[in-house]
Amino acid sequence: MRASLRALLMGACLTLAPMGAGAVLAAPSAAVRAPVVATTQHVGTFNGQKVAYKAIVAETFLTDGAGAPTGSLVTTAYVRTDAKDAARPVLFLFNGGPGASTTPLHFGAFGPKKRTEDGPNQRMVDNPDSILDAVDLVFIDPIGTGYSRPFPGVDGKTFWSRSGDAAAVKTVMAQWLKANGREASPRYMLGQSYGTTRAALVAGIGADLKLDGVLLFALVGNPAGLEMPYVTTLPTFATTAWYHRKVDRAGRSVQDVHDEAVEFARTAYVTALIKGASLPEAEKRAVAEKMSAMIGLPTEFILAKDLRLSREDFMFNLLKDQGLRTGQLDGRATARLDAPARRPPYDDPGMGFAEPRPAGPAPTGALPVGKGMNALESYFKDTLKFRTGETYNSLNLDVNAAWDHQGMADVNGLLGKAMQASPKLRLFWAAGYYDVTTPPYGARYALDQAGVPGERLTAAYFDGGHSVFTDPGNHAALSAAVRKFVRP
Structure with missing residues (x-):
C-alpha cells in the first residue's frame, strides 16, 4: 500500500476489529426483518447552552436496481428537541479511509460525547464544543465500517468503489431527510x-439534494504533473521544519512561514522546475540554497534530488541527525528511524498526534462502560440502546485493500461544477499547517483549479495536522468556524 494512501486511514480510530473477507458479510438478511431504529432522549450543554436532544441510531436498507436489498447502512443522528426553528440546518458527516468510520468526527470533534484516553481507561464524556446547539448532526458510517454491512450473499465490492460508495451515501442522505421530515431544512x-x-462525488450526482454547503477537512488534492506535486508540498515542509527548529524562525509565525513558502513555491520554485535541464547550474544552486534555508535539508541533498523532494525524502531526512523521522499525518510527530516495523498505517507516528498542552477542566459526564465492552460499544448499546450482534468497526483495512478507485484521480472539479450550477452552494475548507499527507497548499491549488468561486469559499487554517481537532486547543475555534458557516 502506498504511503500516501495508507496515511489517509485516519489515526483516531482506536477499536480496529479484525475481520476477514467473509466476516464482513455476517449480517441478518433484510428479507426477514425490518430496519433497526433506536431513539433515546438526552440533555447536554454545548457552546454554553443547555440543549435537549434525541439520538436516533438507524439502519437504512439499500437496494439494487431491481429493488433487492443489498446492505444495511447505519447512521447516528442527534436532533435538538427544545428549539422549534424551521431554518435549523442538518449536517451530514463522514470520514475517510477508504474503510474509516466517522469515529474521529463523531467522538473527537462534533458529537455530544467525546472519547478520552486509550485502552481500559476509555470513557465517553461530555463534549462542550459539540455544535449541536446550532445544527442537527447525522453521522454516516459507510458499508463495511461502524455497524454498516452488506447483506449475506452480496459482494461488498458493490459498495467499495468510488461510484458505488458515493451512490450509497447520497441515497442515505436523501432518505434521512425524507424520513425525518427535514426536506425543507438547510442541508x-x-x-x-x-x-x-466522497463529498465531491456526491456533489457530482446529488443536485437533487439541493445542498446549501459542503465542508471539507484535510482535502485530498493530489495535483498531477512534473512540477505541481512538488510545488504544493513545499510549504508544508517549511512549516514542519519551522516547528522542529531546523530553520531560522526569525520571529515568524507558522502562518508567516507558510505564506512565504507559498509565494516562493508558486514563483521562483515552479519556474525552476519548468525549466528542467535548461536551468543554469548557478540558478539551480541558488534555488536549492533558498529551499535549504526554508525546509531545513542540505543544499547538496536537494541538488542530488534535482530540486524535487518526495514526502519520504523530507520525512526521513529532516531529523536524520537525531535518528528520527517525522510523521506524515502530522509532521510535528516523530519516531525513531530504527523503530520496529509496524503494520501500515500504524507505522506513521502522526496518527492521533496532538501537541501536549496544559490540562484543561476535568471532563464531565463520564458514562459507565458495560462489562466486556469498550467505551464506544457500550455507548451505542447501553446508552443509545442500539441492539445489534455486530462489532463496531472503526477502521476496516480489508475495505481499504478491496477499494476500487476506478482510475479516477482528482475529482474536485465536480465541486466547482456543482457550485457553478447552484449559486447558493458555499464551501468551507479546513487545513492543518503540518499535514504532510494532504498539504494545505495542495488543497488550495486543487480548489482554485476546480473552478470554486473564491467569494463562496471560506478557508480556515489551524495549528495542527491532518485532523485539526485532535489538538484540544483547536476545538473551540473549529466549532465556532463551523457554526458560523452553517448559520450565516
Missing part, C-alpha cells in the same frame, strides 16, 4: 480526508 455535508473525495 450541509462534511467530509474529511478521503471523505472530501
Whole structure:
C-alpha cells in the first residue's frame, strides 16, 4: 500500500476489529426483518447552552436496481428537541479511509460525547464544543465500517468503489431527510480526508439534494504533473521544519512561514522546475540554497534530488541527525528511524498526534462502560440502546485493500461544477499547517483549479495536522468556524 494512501486511514480510530473477507458479510438478511431504529432522549450543554436532544441510531436498507436489498447502512443522528426553528440546518458527516468510520468526527470533534484516553481507561464524556446547539448532526458510517454491512450473499465490492460508495451515501442522505421530515431544512455535508473525495462525488450526482454547503477537512488534492506535486508540498515542509527548529524562525509565525513558502513555491520554485535541464547550474544552486534555508535539508541533498523532494525524502531526512523521522499525518510527530516495523498505517507516528498542552477542566459526564465492552460499544448499546450482534468497526483495512478507485484521480472539479450550477452552494475548507499527507497548499491549488468561486469559499487554517481537532486547543475555534458557516 502506498504511503500516501495508507496515511489517509485516519489515526483516531482506536477499536480496529479484525475481520476477514467473509466476516464482513455476517449480517441478518433484510428479507426477514425490518430496519433497526433506536431513539433515546438526552440533555447536554454545548457552546454554553443547555440543549435537549434525541439520538436516533438507524439502519437504512439499500437496494439494487431491481429493488433487492443489498446492505444495511447505519447512521447516528442527534436532533435538538427544545428549539422549534424551521431554518435549523442538518449536517451530514463522514470520514475517510477508504474503510474509516466517522469515529474521529463523531467522538473527537462534533458529537455530544467525546472519547478520552486509550485502552481500559476509555470513557465517553461530555463534549462542550459539540455544535449541536446550532445544527442537527447525522453521522454516516459507510458499508463495511461502524455497524454498516452488506447483506449475506452480496459482494461488498458493490459498495467499495468510488461510484458505488458515493451512490450509497447520497441515497442515505436523501432518505434521512425524507424520513425525518427535514426536506425543507438547510442541508450541509462534511467530509474529511478521503471523505472530501466522497463529498465531491456526491456533489457530482446529488443536485437533487439541493445542498446549501459542503465542508471539507484535510482535502485530498493530489495535483498531477512534473512540477505541481512538488510545488504544493513545499510549504508544508517549511512549516514542519519551522516547528522542529531546523530553520531560522526569525520571529515568524507558522502562518508567516507558510505564506512565504507559498509565494516562493508558486514563483521562483515552479519556474525552476519548468525549466528542467535548461536551468543554469548557478540558478539551480541558488534555488536549492533558498529551499535549504526554508525546509531545513542540505543544499547538496536537494541538488542530488534535482530540486524535487518526495514526502519520504523530507520525512526521513529532516531529523536524520537525531535518528528520527517525522510523521506524515502530522509532521510535528516523530519516531525513531530504527523503530520496529509496524503494520501500515500504524507505522506513521502522526496518527492521533496532538501537541501536549496544559490540562484543561476535568471532563464531565463520564458514562459507565458495560462489562466486556469498550467505551464506544457500550455507548451505542447501553446508552443509545442500539441492539445489534455486530462489532463496531472503526477502521476496516480489508475495505481499504478491496477499494476500487476506478482510475479516477482528482475529482474536485465536480465541486466547482456543482457550485457553478447552484449559486447558493458555499464551501468551507479546513487545513492543518503540518499535514504532510494532504498539504494545505495542495488543497488550495486543487480548489482554485476546480473552478470554486473564491467569494463562496471560506478557508480556515489551524495549528495542527491532518485532523485539526485532535489538538484540544483547536476545538473551540473549529466549532465556532463551523457554526458560523452553517448559520450565516
